[in-house]
Amino acid sequence: MASTSYREITLNGLWKNNPGLVQLLGLCPLLGTSNSTVNALGLALASALVLICSNTAVSLVRGVVNTAVRLPAFVMIIAALTTCIELLMQAYTYELYQILGIFIPLITTNCVILGRADAFAAKNDPGRAAYDGLMMGLGFAAVLVSIGAIRELLGTGILFANMQLLFGPAAANWKITLFSDYQGFLLAILPPGAFIVLGLLIAGKNRIDSILAERAKARQPEVVVQSRRVRVTGVIE
Numbered sequence: 001m002a003s004t005s006y007r008e009i010t011l012n013g014l015w016k017n018n019p020g021l022v023q024l025l026g027l028c029p030l031l032g033t034s035n036s037t038v039n040a041l042g043l044a045l046a047s048a049l050v051l052i053c054s055n056t057a058v059s060l061v062r063g064v065v066n067t068a069v070r071l072p073a074f075v076m077i078i079a080a081l082t083t084c085i086e087l088l089m090q091a092y093t094y095e096l097y098q099i100l101g102i103f104i105p106l107i108t109t110n111c112v113i114l115g116r117a118d119a120f121a122a123k124n125d126p127g128r129a130a131y132d133g134l135m136m137g138l139g140f141a142a143v144l145v146s147i148g149a150i151r152e153l154l155g156t157g158i159l160f161a162n163m164q165l166l167f168g169p170a171a172a173n174w175k176i177t178l179f180s181d182y183q184g185f186l187l188a189i190l191p192p193g194a195f196i197v198l199g200l201l202i203a204g205k206n207r208i209d210s211i212l213a214e215r216a217k218a219r220q221p222e223v224v225v226q227s228r229r230v231r232v233t234g235v236i237e
Helices: 006-016 027-032 037-061 067-092 094-103 105-109 111-119 126-156 169-174 191-236
Strands: none
Touching: 006 126, 027 094, 027 105, 027 126, 027 191, 037 067, 037 094, 037 105, 037 111, 037 126, 067 094, 067 105, 067 111, 094 105, 105 111, 111 126, 126 191
C-alpha cells in the first residue's frame, strides 16, 4: 500500500478531513470550553500535544502489539500522555487548569486522538504519524480557537482576555477591547452559542467547497477541448 504523501496529510488535517468541521469528532470539548479564546487555546494546545505524541508512540509500537489488545494499548498510551499534560498544566497554568476542569482528563477519550491512532498511526511510519498528529491537531485547534474568539467577541466585545492564565503575566496586556461600551450578547457565551457558531463555520466551509468544485468543473471542458485539439493536430501532421 502506497504511503500517504505529506501534502495529502496536510490538506486532510487542515481542510478536507478536519476533525471539527468534517468528521465532527471531539465535539464535547469543542463546544464546552470555547466560551473564550484563552480557554479554547489552552485545551487546543493540550489536545494537539497529546495527539502528536500518541500518534508517534502508536506508530513505534504497532509492530509488537497484539491485535487482541491493540485498542486497550492505544488507550493506555493516550491516558499516560494526558496525565503528563495534566501535571504540566497543574504546575505552570494552575488557574487555567482549574477553569478547564474535567475537560483535561477527558482528552483520553477524545475520539479524534483515538481515531487517528487506530486509523492512521497504526498503519504508517513514525514520521508520517507524527506529522498527521500535528496537522490534525492544528486543524482541531483552528476550529476550537475560532469558535472561542468569535464567542468571546460577540459575548463581551473583547478579544484575548485573561491570556496571562496561559502565557504568564507578560500576556496581561494582550487584551483588545473592540467595543468599549458594548452591553454584551449573552447567547454567544452560553452553550447554544457554541452550536450556532460551529454550524456557521461548517456552513461556510461547505460553501467554499462547493464554489471550488464549481470552478474546477467549469475548467474541465477547456482541458478536454485542448486535449482534443492536440490529438487532431497530431493526426494531420
